[in-house]
Amino acid sequence: MTLRVLAAGDHFVQNRLFADALRREVPGEVEIRELTLPWPVVPFGRVGEVDEASDVEDELIEALRGVEVCVTQMAPLTRRVLSASPDLRLFGVSRGGPVNANLEAATEAGVAVTFAPGRNAVATAEHTLAMLLAATRRIPTTHADLATGVWRGDYYRYEMVGPELDGSTVGLVGYGAIGRRVSRMLAGFGARVLVHDPYVDLPGKVSLDELLTRSRFVSLHARATPETTGMIGAAEIARMPAGSVLVNCARGALLDYDAMCDALESGHLFGAAVDVFPEEPIPDGSRLLTTPNLVMTPHLAGASKETAIKAARIVSADVARYVRGEPLAHCANPAFAAS
Template sequence: MTVRVLAAGDHFVLNRLLVAAMRREVPSGLAVGELTLPWPVVPFGPVGEVREASDVEDSLIEALRGVEVCVTQMAPLTERVLAEARDLRLFCVTRGGPVNANLAAATKAGVAVTFAPGRNAVATAEHTVALLLAATRRIPQTHADLAAGVWRGDYYVYDNVGPELEGSTVGLVGYGAIGSRVARILRGFGAEVLVHDPYVELEESVELPELLARSRFLSLHARATPETDAMIGAAELAALPRGSVVVNSARGSLLDYDALCDALESGHLFGAALDVFPEEPIPAGSRLLTTPNLVMTPHLAGGSKQTAANAARIAAEEVGRYTRGEPLAHLANPELFSP
């Protein structure tokens, strides 16, 4: 029996990667159609009732006619799409979480939703350390000066130089697939690593107040939940030693950005580096655009060729399990199969 599949890739997780991974996993029995979404050339945003997706409901509905399985990174699985996609039974999201899918509506419609945990763990960990070093050694600022023909010797003034990683304490808030890799890299620099994560037990685990008081560097890797919303605010930043560096490559909701700007402008923080923001793209007039000693990248920590390949492989493995009648490994709505 042939299973009709839609590969709804984009300009990062390419359709050719999705199709090739599915062909390796299921050599025969798939009829694969393709739809190319505009991300990241066109930013994602809210679509219907989902938070982060490409605004392609109309074209997706048309492409899903008669389709049983959809593999995608950014396609919106909304109530409107589900109402039209009557044959859909499996929606494979190639992201670390299915934030582009309405899980309640999918469950009600009998559609299983899977995701791709750990797909970008290595890329994000490496980018995190790159951000930390860039902020500490003023790399973007000094490059910009040199590119403008300005040689500034005052960067070498004692109060303008940052700390070394070796011998310093780095506090990690969150110790999942990314945080644990960051720890491994930083230990290679000779840093002492402290961890705050209520879900893991480690010798290096401490409560958040102790971590903040002891850490010269702070890197955020927690999940976005109601409990972690703005978990690092003015009081927490003030608890860090003066001259500390803060990095956030996890989720914008973890950090109070106004408090961060205040701490940078006052000189309490030596620097900060961000890959995620409360609003993306950053709106014109945001304080982040003028705050000193701040390094920013546009939510691309997970961007590597290996991440795209991993995403395609993990999703293809789920398609393989589905076609063989096996349990799905990364099911976001397990209640679909509850007795």
């Protein structure tokens, strides 16, 4: 029997990557229908009751007619989509968390939702180190000066230069797949690593307060939850030693960005680097655009060719398990898995 699959890819996790992975992983006949979503050319947002999705409910409903399996990164799995797609049984989200899927409604509809944990761990860890070094060594600022014909020899003044990683203490807030990779990379630089993560059983982990007071560099790697939202604010930044560097390549909700800007403007923080923001894209007039010693990238820490390939492969492997009648490796709605 032919398995009908909708590949709802975009301009990052492309449909050809889904198609290649599906044909490699899934046994039997597979009929692949394609729908190309506009992300990242068009930013994601809230669609219906789900977050970080492309606004394509109508197009998705039409494309899902007669389809049993959908693999995607940004398609919105809303109650409206589910009610209009009675043949759908598996929805594979090729990202680290299926925030664009209504898991409660999917469970009620008998649709399993899978995702791709760890797909961008390597890319994000590498980007974190790049951001940390860029902020510490003032790489973007000095490059911009040179590009406009300005040679700033005064950057060599003692008070203008940053610290070395070798021999420094780096605090990692969160120790999942990305935090662990960052830790291994930092060991190669000769840094001492402290870890705070209440959800990980790790000998030697420390409290958040101890991490902040002892670390010259702090990098955030926690998930955004009600407990972690705003976990790094003015009081926490004040506990960091003067001249510290703060990095956030995790989630914008973890950090009070006004407090960070205040600390940069006062000089308490030597530098900061962020890849994620409380509002994306950054609105016109935001103080982030004028705060000194701040390095920014537009939420692309996980952007690598390998991330896209791994994302397609991980969800396609779960499609293969579904076809073979095996338990799914990365089912996001365990109530469905238990039924």
